[in-house]
Amino acid sequence: MSIDTMTAEGKVQAGARRWGGWKWVGIVAGAIALLLITAAGLWMWMSYVPADLDYATTRLSNGGAYRVSYEPRHGPIAVNQIHAWTIHVETADGQPIEGATIAVDGDMPQHGHGLPTEPQVTQDLGGGDYLVEGLKFHMPGWWVVDYTITAGGQTDTVRFNLLLN
Ligand SMILES: [Cu+2]
Numbered sequence: 001m002s003i004d005t006m007t008a009e010g011k012v013q014a015g016a017r018r019w020g021g022w023k024w025v026g027i028v029a030g031a032i033a034l035l036l037i038t039a040a041g042l043w044m045w046m047s048y049v050p051a052d053l054d055y056a057t058t059r060l061s062n063g064g065a066y067r068v069s070y071e072p073r074h075g076p077i078a079v080n081q082i083h084a085w086t087i088h089v090e091t092a093d094g095q096p097i098e099g100a101t102i103a104v105d106g107d108m109p110q111h112g113h114g115l116p117t118e119p120q121v122t123q124d125l126g127g128g129d130y131l132v133e134g135l136k137f138h139m140p141g142w143w144v145v146d147y148t149i150t151a152g153g154q155t156d157t158v159r160f161n162l163l164l165n
Helices: 008-046
Strands: 058-060 066-072 083-091 101-108 120-126 129-135 141-151 154-164
Touching: 058 154, 066 141, 066 154, 083 141, 101 120, 101 129
Parallel strands: none
Antiparallel strands: 058 066, 066 083, 083 129, 101 141, 120 129, 141 154
16 A cells, blocks of 8 residues: 555554654663663762772771771782781870770772671780781772770770772
């Protein structure tokens, strides 16, 4: 049937079919674009690192009770290697704290996952020094490590930022 012999209604239906085909192309292209934008956004979010992060290895705890510093025991921290830190705990005015109870925690703030291991303070080395064993960072990027320190009935948490590559 040629277009001339179609009823007006038939022409409208044929037109709708043609546009119907293009509509699907539009929907698929839109879906692909949305997927790409989502993936790009997710990637940007997961690799985002605040510009003003403090990477100091000596920091005051959140409540100001303790000054804490750390040092990896075997040189620079490599991704995916179990390693140990020595941390030093003192009061804000510099008196070493011995006999503290210290819990270790850590995570990647942008990834929603924590540490792959359960590091622990395994030894009170005296003079405010403590041995932390079992640390491992299994991805490059921004990590935080928190020490929650309890001494003399006072609990406070200190946070260290690390950027690994
Ligand atoms: Cu991660």
